[in-house]
Amino acid sequence: MEYLKKYPKLFQWLFLLAVFFGLCFAIDVPETYKFIRGQAEFIKDPNQSVYFFLGKEVRYYAFDVFWRLPPLLGWLPIWINDSLFFLMNEWLPMEFWNEDTQEFKTRPLLLQISRNLTSFMTFLIELIREILLGGLNTIVAFSSWDFIDAYPWLALPGLPWTIVAAGATILSYKLSGKGLALFAGLTMIYISIFGQWKPSMQTLSFILVAAPLSFIFGLGLGIAAYKSKRVEKALYPILLVMQTMPQYAVLVPALVLFGVGDHAAVIITMVVAVPPMILLTILGLRAIPPEVIEAGRMSGCTNWQLMLKVLIPTARRDILIGVNQVIMVCFSMAVISAFIGAKGLGFNLLLALNQLNIGLALEAGLCISLIAILLDKMSLAWANKQTDYFGNLTFFQRNKNVIFFAASFVIGIILAYVGTFIFKGSFNYLFEIPHNKGISTADFWNKGVDWIFDTFFIYIKAFNTWLIQDVLQPMRALYLRMPAVATLVLAVGAGYLIGGIRSALVVCALTLFIALSPWWDRALVTLYMATFGVVISCLIGFTVGTLCFQNKKSAAFMLGICDIFQTFPSFVYLIPVMMLFGITDTSVLIAVVVYATIPATRYTIEGLRSVPVGLHEAATMSGVNKFQRLTKIEFPLAFPHMMLGLNQTIVFALFMVIIGAFIGTEDLGQYILKALSDKNGAGIGLTLGICVAFIGLIFDNLIRTWVNQRKKHLGIS
């Protein structure tokens, strides 16, 4: 009884676990139950039960409700799909004038809007792409094919790669200095001579369209949310879901609404890239000291002047950090959009992976990684750059960079011209090196992979078998063994114990949505893979983080590594693991572990670092040794921040598990992948995405609530 009084929370948790396991043992697995692979595919099977809702037929395998809940939301994906179809193809038909055929044509309004929007996007992408690579489409858009035939010299020739490389170098120099300029120059040269120029520029043109548009929308919505509580309240749930929604899942509805290709990808990229911009805009505007705003108002600013001349410039850094986020999201979407036919590096990577040509995949992957690092460093340097006074500089000093660029422009063109004489009859390497016509190391890597396979095959295979048979299979079986009721009780109970009624209700609603969808079993598999990844990642991350923290230099070094790895689009991580472990669950899980270890390590170091120096000194003066200081002072204080790291780790792990479906897993991701090639897949893809987002949000809610309480308790915020 004494203990009961001393640790009431502990006993509440024990009681919850007892109830959970009690339910697990009390409810037997129904004899008819098997992991049904086709549950959502609505195969007609006489054993299935059927119900109708809103005119949609839902078929499912019925079990005891304690074991599995019936998919009462099974109609939702079909309904979403049919509604989308109706809106796009039948709703509000109107007459539109068609330039090409010179006649009126009846088309549904939304379809027309979507078509106009996509052709506008296509135009923008083509424009930038043709500046970088040359082409005809932009000129044609303003004239006609006949016009081009008459004046063939009008075709844009595209910039020689030397000019683009020089431009990137000069820009990097202006933003950050010699180091970044060198890196930019080398990256550009590497891309070019390894024959990745064309896909890289395609990807770049994609970003150059998607990022500015996302920035404008994000900034606008962010300002609107800052100004009006109502807008913020309306946006908040969407922002929350979008942050935990796998990027992969939003591609599916994009297919239905905008079709296949770059234009669809750009539009859907904006959907993903705008939320972080909104969040950072709000954050930045909120962080402005109130006195600065008052100073602006007392200077007699109108609302517009206040926004443009006081608020936005003062919040400049946060807004530019938002730009950095936007660019990185756009880049990773540019890679993933290969699934819906966007051109560029991602497309080549996907192709290479599909052919299991690891060497080519590695080359594309390396290119992607280098560009990711470059874009990240450049945009961060921009954010951190402070305004300089330049009134007293000479004309040359002020316009140094422009002059240098103009000079390199001329030199580049001369070089390209000279190149036509040097490389007569072959490719002009000083103008543009065609795709895969540069130096290629693919063979080398492929041989290397073969060698690794030949040499270590037995060990890798043994490890693989052990992991799958002795760890993963039993774990998976355990997760699937959980009765739905027991899982619900556990989730709701945890919510109640951590955050009271409010949290319990939120968690209950989120869990119920997944339980009532047709994919509960799949969600459990997703959860098992994520759990495995998170546990291992946290063990590694917390250990590595703690060790690195012992020394200031190693801590900074480790954070630098985390920064670099975090910029890589998640898809890239699949290359090395496929190289070593082939197409198995092991590959996916290792990729998950590698990817999710980044936030675990980062937050551990940051958390430990945030312990005030004064406390360190106080502890040292109390005579603690290093180990005592770590366990008694640093860990307890850093723990809330480390838990936020856990939160991030979970989101990262979920993302990777979902992308892992590309290699072949049996979780929610597999269905998202399937939905991509299904013409009725939009509703399914969206619902699946929401399911994954909700898994993330359940943990997000629990962890955040706990962390906030803990921080309040410790008096840190």
Next chain:
Amino acid sequence: MSETVIKCESVYKIFGENAKKMLEDANGNVDAKTFQEKGCIVGVNNASFEVAKGEMLVVMGLSGSGKSTLLRCISRLTDATGGKIFIEGQDLLELNNKELIDLRRNKMGMVFQSFALLPHKTVVENIAFPLQIKGTNTEASISRAMEMVKLVGLDGRENYFPRELSGGQQQRVGIARSLAVEPDIWFLDEPFSALDPLIRKEMQDEFLRLQEKLQKTIMFITHDFDEALKLADRIAIMKDGIIEQLDTPANIVLNPATEYVRKFTEEVPREKVLVIEDVMDTSSKDNLGDLKVSKDEIIENVAEKILTQEKIVGVIDSNNNVVGSIKPSKIIDTVFGGRKDGN
């Protein structure tokens, strides 16, 4: 007294939902405690006063006393919940947005505790900011701003960014910015509180020098009683949103209205605050000695001279007319005596 510039009539500021309705229900009898129980916080409670042209009113109070809130009501950075505020006879609360902006652009200047400079603009651009907002062209606004740079003694640093300046220098920029449009009314919200003591004293002296030259109508907020005594024509002491006493420094020191005010005055060295006029005897002008002192002298400066006299000292005004007298014992009484009464 010359014309009234700022006039407040029972101004209330109450934070919280339903504040307006609760204030109406309270019928002018606002009690902070009962309001707090209902979820409202009283910022300013029934403030009425006037500030005359060229006068400096210092509002003194500890943190949370509502002094900054009062200032923000008068500059209408927040809207008062009740009462009336007149600026040069105009009802401030009746102004529409455009008129308010006009008023701020031409009549008001404000200095902030945390300087509140724009981080992306240089010193001269910061100072020119209110002018440019008004629509003055770049050249004129910059040349005016350069005048202000000279006025506050920052020549040579006009192209620095705020991040490159010390606290004292940043506040000089703040002061210059608030004066750039030549406002008639000058609000200063704890302008020197964020500075260290030596710089603070320097800035106070500088501020007095400026005011001598400019003769603005000033509302000055501070939590430092000594600062209030040093600068003020009149002081308003606030506590929990209520103005406890509003009077000249001398009267506050000599006749504190409440126990709360007395606590502040106890530690004040009277000889540094009071002038001869405050303590002289106007009834007897006979038996005067040779020494005559001006009625405007601060006691500290003449105490030694008076104390070495055996006879009664005569007090004269600026025209050399005898207006009163003072005994040496009165000086001793003033410096040492008053404090004992308090205990």
